[in-house]
Amino acid sequence: xxxxxxxxxxxxxxxxxxxxxxxxxxxxxxxxxxxxxxxxxxxxxxxxxxxxxxxxxxxxxxxxxxxxxxxxxxxxxxxxxxxxxxxxxxxxxxxxxxxxxxxxxxxxxxxxxxxxxxxxxxxxxxxxxxxxxxxxxxxxxxxxxxxxxxxxxxxxxxxxxxxxxxxxxxxxxxxxxxxxxxxxxxxxxxxxxxxxxxxxxxxxxxxxxxxxxxxxxxxxxxxxxxxxxxxxxxxxxxxxxxxxxxxxxxxxxxxxxxxxxxxxxxxxxxxxxxxxxxxxxxxxxxxxxxxxxx
Amino acid sequence: xxxxxxxxxxxxxxxxxxxxxxxxxxxxxxxxxxxxxxxxxxxxxxxxxxxxxxxxxxxxxxxxxxxxxxxxxxxxxxxxxxxxxxxxxxxxxxxxxxxxxxxxxxxxxxxxxxxxxxxxxxxxxxxxxxxxxxxxxxxxxxxxxxxxxxxxxxxxxxxxxxxxxxxxxxxxxxxxxxxxxxxxxxxxxxxxxxxxxxxxxxxxxxxxxxxxxxxxxxxxxxxxxxxxxxxxxxxxxxxxxxxxxxxxxxxxxxxxxxxxxxxxxxxxxxxxxxxxxxxxxxxxxxxxxxxxxxxxxxxxxxxxxxxxxxxxxxxxxxxxxxxxxxxxxxxxxxxxxxxxxxxxxxxxxxxxxxxxxxxxxxxxxxxxxxxxxxxxxx
Numbered sequence: 001x002x003x004x005x006x007x008x009x010x011x012x013x014x015x016x017x018x019x020x021x022x023x024x025x026x027x028x029x030x031x032x033x034x035x036x037x038x039x040x041x042x043x044x045x046x047x048x049x050x051x052x053x054x055x056x057x058x059x060x061x062x063x064x065x066x067x068x069x070x071x072x073x074x075x076x077x078x079x080x081x082x083x084x085x086x087x088x089x090x091x092x093x094x095x096x097x098x099x100x101x102x103x104x105x106x107x108x109x110x111x112x113x114x115x116x117x118x119x120x121x122x123x124x125x126x127x128x129x130x131x132x133x134x135x136x137x138x139x140x141x142x143x144x145x146x147x148x149x150x151x152x153x154x155x156x157x158x159x160x161x162x163x164x165x166x167x168x169x170x171x172x173x174x175x176x177x178x179x180x181x182x183x184x185x186x187x188x189x190x191x192x193x194x195x196x197x198x199x200x201x202x203x204x205x206x207x208x209x210x211x212x213x214x215x216x217x218x219x220x221x222x223x224x225x226x227x228x229x230x231x232x233x234x235x236x237x238x239x240x241x242x243x244x245x246x247x248x249x250x251x252x253x254x255x256x257x258x259x260x261x262x263x264x265x266x267x268x269x270x271x272x273x274x275x276x277x278x279x280x281x282x283x284x285x286x287x288x289x290x291x292x293x294x
Numbered sequence: 295x296x297x298x299x300x301x302x303x304x305x306x307x308x309x310x311x312x313x314x315x316x317x318x319x320x321x322x323x324x325x326x327x328x329x330x331x332x333x334x335x336x337x338x339x340x341x342x343x344x345x346x347x348x349x350x351x352x353x354x355x356x357x358x359x360x361x362x363x364x365x366x367x368x369x370x371x372x373x374x375x376x377x378x379x380x381x382x383x384x385x386x387x388x389x390x391x392x393x394x395x396x397x398x399x400x401x402x403x404x405x406x407x408x409x410x411x412x413x414x415x416x417x418x419x420x421x422x423x424x425x426x427x428x429x430x431x432x433x434x435x436x437x438x439x440x441x442x443x444x445x446x447x448x449x450x451x452x453x454x455x456x457x458x459x460x461x462x463x464x465x466x467x468x469x470x471x472x473x474x475x476x477x478x479x480x481x482x483x484x485x486x487x488x489x490x491x492x493x494x495x496x497x498x499x500x501x502x503x504x505x506x507x508x509x510x511x512x513x514x515x516x517x518x519x520x521x522x523x524x525x526x527x528x529x530x531x532x533x534x535x536x537x538x539x540x541x542x543x544x545x546x547x548x549x550x551x552x553x554x555x556x557x558x559x560x561x562x563x564x565x566x567x568x569x570x571x572x573x574x575x576x577x578x579x580x581x582x583x584x585x586x587x588x589x590x591x592x593x594x595x596x597x598x599x600x601x602x603x604x605x606x607x608x609x610x611x612x613x614x615x616x617x618x619x620x621x622x623x624x625x626x627x628x629x630x631x632x633x634x635x636x637x638x639x640x641x642x643x644x645x646x647x648x649x650x651x652x653x654x655x656x657x658x659x660x661x662x663x664x665x666x667x668x669x670x671x672x
Contacts, residue, residue: 257510
C-alpha cells in the first residue's frame with residue numbers, strides 16, 4: 001500500500017504544484033493574487049474534455065486547445081480587468097485583486113451556463129494505460145503529470161534566470177517604473193506573464209481531468225485555494241517553492257489518510273503549513289521582502 | 295385513495311372526537327358543495343436549489359388539478375419563494391399565516407428552514423407539512439408540524455439490512471462526507487446499524503464536498519479488503535467515488551444513503567454504478583398502476599420524469615385533501631386533528647401513515663443498480 005499511496009501523493013502534489021506555479025508567476029510580477037486563476041484552470045479542463053469527448057480528437061489537440069483558450073482568457077483578463085486599473089490615480093492597492101475576484105465569479109457562472117452543474121465525465125482511452133510495478137499499479141497519466149510539472153518548473157526557472165525575456169520580467173517585477181525607463185516594454189511583459197500563467201492553468205486543468213476522470217464548474221475554487229496556500233507556504237513568487245510546496249501538501253494529505261484518519265486530512269496539512277510559516281515567515285523558498293523575489 | 299378511503303376515514307374521524315365538525319362536513323360534501331381551502335406553499339423558486347422547488351411545485355400543481363377535478367375539495371395554492379434562506383422562509387411563512395390566511399402550509403424545502411418556520415406556524419395554530427425535510431426531530435417542534443418525507447434513519451437500516459443478509463457481509467468500510475449535515479447524519483445511522491448487526495467496522499474514512507481525488511481513502515479501503523463499503527454521500531461525490539473505486543479494483547457492493555438515490559449516479563459513473571444499493575421512498579419504475587399513472591401524467595405536463603421531491607409533494611397534497619375532506623371545513627384546528635389521524639393512506643410512495651409524533655411510517659423500497667438502471671433489490 002505504501003507505494004500506491006506514494007504515487008497517489010505525488011500525483012496530487014504535482015497537480016497542486018502546476019496550479020501554484022500559475023499563481024506564483026503572476027504574483028511575482030504584478031504583486032497581486034490572481035483570484036481568477038482557479039476558474040481559468042477549470043475552463044481549461046472543460047475545453048480539453050469537450051475536444052476529447054465531443055470531437056474525438058487526440059489528447060495532444062486537447063492540450064493545444066486548452067492552452068490556446070486559456071491563454072486567450074489570460075489576455076482578456078489582463079486587458080480588461082487588470083490594465084485599466086494599473087497606475088491609475090486613486091486606484092487602491094487591492095483594486096486589481098477585487099477585479100480578479102469579479103472575473104472568477106463571472107467565469108464560474110459562465111461555466112455553469114455553458115457546461116451545466118455537476119460532474120462531467122472526462123474519459124479517454126489514454127487514461128486507462130497502466131503498468132504493474134511490483135504490487136502497485138502505475139497509470140501512464142500519473143507519470144506524465146509528474147513529468148509535466150517538473151518540466152514546467154525547470155522551464156520556468158531557466159526562462160526566468162537565463163533568457164533576456166526572463167531578465168526583463170525580473171526587472172519589471174522589481175520595479176515597474178525603473179524597468180520602463182530602462183527601455184523594457186513593461187506592458188508586453190505583464191501581458192505575457194498573465195497569458196503564460198493562464199496557459200499553465202489550462203494544462204493543469206486537462207491533467208486533472210485525466211487523473212480523476214471528472215471535472216465540474218466548482219473545481220476551480222477548491223484547487224485555487226490549495227494553490228494559494230501553497231504559494232504562501234513555498235514563498236510568494238518562488239518557482240521552486242511552488243513545486244516543493246505542492247508536493248509536500250499532496251504527500252502529507254495522502255499519508256494522513258493512509259496512516260492516520262481522513263478526518264484530519266486538511267487539518268494536518270494546514271498545521272504543517274502554519275508551523276513552517278512560524279519558523280520561516282517568508283515561506284520555504286521566499287526571500288525577505290526588499291530583496292528580489294527570485 | 296379515490297373512494298375506498300371514505301369508510302375507514304369516517305371511523306377514524308369519529309374516534310377522534312370530531313363528531314360535530316364531521317357531521318357538518320359530510321353533509322356539506324354530500325350536498326356537492328366542495329370544501330374550499332387556501333394552502334400556502336413555501337419552496338425554493340430562485341437561487342441555488344431551485345431545482346428542488348421546481349419539482350415540488352410541479353408535483354403540488356399536478357395534485358391540485360386532480361383533486362379539484364374530483365370535486366370534494368377545492369384547493370387554491372399560494373406559492374411563496376424562500377430562496378433556501380431561513381429569514382426569507384420565515385417572512386414567507388408569516389405572510390401566508392397572517393395576510394393570506396391559509397388553512398395550512400406545505401413546505402419549506404430544507405430542514406434548516408423548517409426549524410424557523412415550524413415554530414411560527416405551530417404557535418399560530420397552522421398545520422405545516424414538510425415534504426422534503428429529513429433531519430431528525432422535525433415533527434417534535436410541535437403538534438401542528440407534520441412531514442411525509444422519509445428520514446435517513448428509516449431508509450438506511452432497510453438498505454443495509456437487506457444487503458447484509460443477501461451478501462453475507464461481515465466486515466465493512468465506512469466512507470462519508472463530513473462537511474454536510476445530511477451525509478453526516480446518514481453516516482451516524484450507518485454506524486449504528488452496523489454496530490447493531492455486529493458487523494466488523496474495518497475503517498471509517500471521510501471526504502469533503504467537491505473533492506476530486508478519493509484515491510488515498512480508496513487505496514486504504516482496498517488494502518483492508520472489506521465485504522462491502524457503506525458510503526454516505528450525495529450523488530455528485532458518490533458517483534465519482536464509485537467510479538474511482540471500481541477503476542482501482544474494489545469490486546464489493548456499495549450501500550448508499552438516500553443522497554445516492556438519483557439517476558444521475560448512473561449518468562455520471564456509467565458502468566461503475568453497477569451494484570450500488572440504496573433505500574428510497576420513491577421508485578418511479580415500480581409496478582403499480584398508481585405510480586405508472588402519476589409518472590405518465592407528470593411527464594406529459596412537464597416533459598420529464600418526476601423525482602422523489604415531486605412524488606413526495608404530490609402525495610402531500612393528496613394527504614392534505616384527504617384530511618380536509620375528513621375535517622369537512624377549512625379550519626386550521628380541525629384540519630390538524632384530521633391530519634394526525636391519517637393512517638394507511640395509499641399514495642404513489644406506497645402505504646403511508648403518520649405515527650403518534652406526526653412523523654413518517656412507511657416501508658422504503660430497496661433498490662440496486664443493475665443493467666444501467668435502478669431495480670428492486672430482492
